[in-house]
Amino acid sequence: MNPTSQGIPSLPDLTHPQELIQFGEQGMKLFLLFVVLTGLLGVAIALLNFSLGRRTKILWTETWVTQYGLLLRTVQHATLILLITVSGFFLCSTLANRYHHWEQARIAAIASNVAGERLEHTAPQLRYTVQEPYTTTTVINGQVVEEKRTQEVSRFLTPSRTQVDVTLQQTTDPANNRLLYQVGFDGNYEVVNTLETADEFFFETQPPAGYTLLQDYRVERNGQRLQSSQQSNYSFPLRLGAGETAQFRITYQASGGPRWVYNAGSQLLSNFRLTALANFPGAQFASGIVPTKMQPEGRGTRFTWEFADNVSVLNPFGVFTATASVRNTGVLPRLLLLAPALLFWWLLVLYLSVPLRLRDVAIASGIFFASLLTLTYLSRIIPAPFAWAILAPVMLILAWGLGRNQRASIAAAIATISGAILPVFGLLVPFTGLTLSLAGLLSVVWLTLRHWYGWQPRSLR
Structure with a gap:
């Protein structure tokens, strides 16, 4: 650990x-x-x-x-x-x-x-080879000899039109309770031979990366299923004339980690449309590539990325499951570490407000720590400020008994509010410094009015 x-x-x-x-x-x-x-x-x-x-x-x-x-x-x-x-x-x-x-x-x-691997689909490419000349230089018998040669260099054509429809279902792995995606992929690609002559091409595609299960992987051309020459090689040869168009379709079912992305592979995307239907709540778009359209559908959301003109997308983009954000961590540990100082401040205000006996100090301290203990475990169920809002009236009612009469009880209540309830509340909310300052100011004003000016509530005079 x-x-x-x-x-x-x-x-x-x-x-x-x-x-x-x-x-x-x-x-x-x-x-x-x-x-x-x-x-x-x-x-x-x-x-x-x-x-x-x-x-x-x-x-x-x-x-x-x-x-x-x-x-x-x-x-x-x-x-x-x-x-x-x-x-x-x-x-x-x-x-x-x-x-x-x-x-x-x-x-x-x-x-x-x-956690886990992501399912990543890489855009296919249309590859062809060209003979490219190059020159080698060698030294023979002290003379520089240049020799011209040719080599095959791979070039690529990007799809002229892309239409991808993805359906995402979310399940849970019973072995470790991790989320899994079940992906249904249906991609249609149109490629055009933009060269001036007919040529031999290879339509190259790869199965998604990061899958744990892949089934029904099919590549079709004009409705006819293509067979690769090797089982691990997803390169399909074809011949296209100048300006000729070919239609390809890729379909499969896959399972993998709780994140599906489409990798354009640094290609220029044009006439591109990707729709991803996430049939579960909490889905969000990945990599910061904002969809052109987001609309709720059923239990989930349909995301649409559509680029009519050419666009370059560097990072893979898609859908992931957004978890609930964990906020305000470390608030309770900070409060608990400062609790003895808060107790000391509260007892000081009480000593200057009402006469206290030893058993009064012990009981008041017990009330304070019991309230914090309850707050610690109650905050695991509900937010800490709401938990303290429930406990504060209980603490105030119990502190009322510190007074020997009604006037002393009101003094004890005011001391409890300014010396204990507000400081604890101040350490639970974002505006900690402001709340603690107001609590300290209220305590000082109360003690000043009580001891220097002899102020008492009008109803008790």
Whole structure:
């Protein structure tokens, strides 16, 4: 498997046992160091308070003890937020890896569905040979000797009129679920001897390239089937007088990859008409050669290329099956990697809006990560912005309970909208920078009105 489809490189993944053990060991070391430092600070203050007299303690050590108690309460909240943020980061990084793997596997499945050789039909040619003189120069006994010789050189005449009708049916290979084309080809070609004299010609054609099955391949001249001299040689001799015209017809049934093209072989096409009826949905014209006419017919589309005057087409053109485009990849992994920062911002806005206890912080964090987890798997069924539009009201209703009264509940709701719902939504839509800027501005305006101007909703005054 391609390494890029297994996850985002160098990103922690809790489904990898070695990484999980390493993170656990480092986390325990940091936690023990933090506990020891906090305990030593408390013991130092207690010993200092005990060693000094009561009068001295009243004067300045009592302030230290009070500040230490406030520090312990702050440390409790900070420790809880740190643990939740770090744990959330590892959880979200694992989800980001899994989602990235799912996206890459989905893209690979779509690509493999239409992978394979293409069916390519090459335009026939009318070949003739001419004797062309050339000169060779050699040195004999110190003298330059020129010798004139002749050689046979192949020349080609292109069809003067082409009428091709192709019918395409789409099936699925049961072995690998790849798409296959079943092609019915019927081509009529008119060739004219534009030379001034009668000559021997060879009508040369080849079976389509890239087929897995070819049957009923026939070449006819004026209604009579032609037989090649060799089974693998599709060159048919004929004699045409000056200005004489011959009609040829090529028919066959073939199966092959999900793409059929007509290769003009750098010929000048004139009086050319190609119609391809694709009896299935999702068909599109290939190589950027726009058809002169496209019209729906039955379950599919009929494509028509018609060139009355001479035209040169360099690339093969025809029909292929257009797959559904995969857009907005990498959006959820980016959101999941930024989720701890979004949680920290939301908790900061909440702290400045309503009083929070430890259990409030834990519950709010649980609501946030549960919403993101639901969003991650719900977005596999429906688009992520619509999934978040469903989850946001649920999150807003749950956040309403953070307030002790109606006024505090409204404050918590506003903080949730500006600190969590809008930032997450901003990372799901194309206008990410604008949406995040509006969310940040709304948060700052709300906190400014609340703390500097003492603003409250009119209905609650």
